[in-house]
Amino acid sequence: MQLYDIARVIRSKNAGPFTLTMDLFFTDITALKKVLNSPAFTSQTISKLYQVRPEEVRIIPFEAILAVKVSLPRFVGSGAPTDRDVYGAQQHFPLGNIEI
């Protein structure tokens, strides 16, 4: 099953002009754990998808509200030439494609 289908909410947004942050919310702890424990959901795999270095990807679970945050550097500064998404609001793909 793809991450997009498992998540209740999956959203992306700038956290400042040079960082992209993606929030995933789940309906129950089982779904969250399944994602967190998946070998497809690691800094390594996400770094490949977003073409950044693995050490630049931060995965921070927030279990109290069944959420996990993924933060990584933007491809280019917000609104600079060659940027495709000034607010970073549609960059939760390719993350959503991850097969869990």
Next chain:
Amino acid sequence: MKPSEIHYLSLCGMLGYGYPLDNFKHGINPHVCFIGADNGSTDPGPYYLGSGTGFVKSMQIRRDLEPALLTARKQNIPLIIGSAGGAGAKPHVDSFIKILHDISHQHKLHYRLAIIYSDIDKKQVLDALQQNRLSPCGPAPTLTEKRIHQSSHIVGQMGTEPFIEALEAGAQVIIAGRSCDTAIFSALPVWKGFDPGLALHAAKIAECGALCAVPAGANDSLSVILSENHFIVEPTNPARRCTPESVAAHSMYEQPDPNCFYEPEGKIDMQHSQFTSFGERAVKVSGTRLIPPARDTIKLEAAVLKGYRTISIAGLRDPSAISHLEEIEAGVRDKVAQNTKGIIDPNAYSLHFLRYGLDGVTGPREPLPAPLPREVGLVIESIASTQELADTVLSLARSTALHQPFEGRKTTAGNLAFPFSPSDVSCGPVYEFSIYHLLETQKNQPLFKLCIEEI
């Protein structure tokens, strides 16, 4: 004497984006001791800071400001607005003040106005660079003297201090340049002696209006009551409610770490924050604490001019043209280069193709769809050192793309469907963020200029 609790109202998530007047009025009662609103963001990109223009139009600001100002004066409570005019540099603040003056004059209002400018002198930034007092905020690019000189407006995100100074001066309306969103809502509580950790956390939620509610509403008011050991948030619109999950989830909004965020006052640690329901529609938050910073810093922002943009929008329906878009693009680049050889410096312009339906949004980070879509939207973009050059390059690229041959072409009368005439749009200057750095501040070196005016 410090009151036992402090009640305030966040007008909406962004002054100028509109809010329902009824819900704002519903939130006003004699206990409310100030109204706050945020008017800015870096979200709309570097253009607004760089060019000194607003991303919200004057009419929108006037529409949202007027009821808030009239209510605040009627109740005799402060109205506090941060990041005025959008990016918060002097041209933004001054255009905001003009609207404020107009409204005040029209309604014959009299009050003490504080204007706080956030423009930072380049000399101070250059000195800080030399003295190693600048560090990138996250993955911001390296800063050089040249970049500082090229930046058009440098602003600092002020914390609570300048706001408190304005309150101490008896300001009844505070219009501030670039501000930390939290400073707008936490300055008065901190000034009154409330716990800064809780005050800043409450402010972080309040700055987005009722975005923390269910259903979420950025353009709606939020009521906040801050006490000694907790704060309570409640949307004023009876059709919305806060839940512990919605408020906790909002606490991590637009921040890289869900457990904490950083402000000039220090690190706001939410690891031990408790979110509990309070009645039907409110949520009570406790346990947040402030960890003072090791060094005092202010975040600086600036943008530099990168050139001028011209675009053309077209659609493709022909399956073969869609599947040969890369070949078409390469051909266009080639012909533009050949045609302008000896006339235009190839380093003076760049050409970009954005292919909506194929990879316009995520680019090379996702494979192309299979099968290919029936239609594709194409944006051809040129950026060049002058607007005239950008227009010229785009004009040439657009006409070339229309007739560019490719392998197996059947659509020999034209590859593109242009929806408009004229087909090309001159977009004006293009900026990029040049500074997004923390400045280590020095004692006795005030960065923000406070002006008091009797209206």
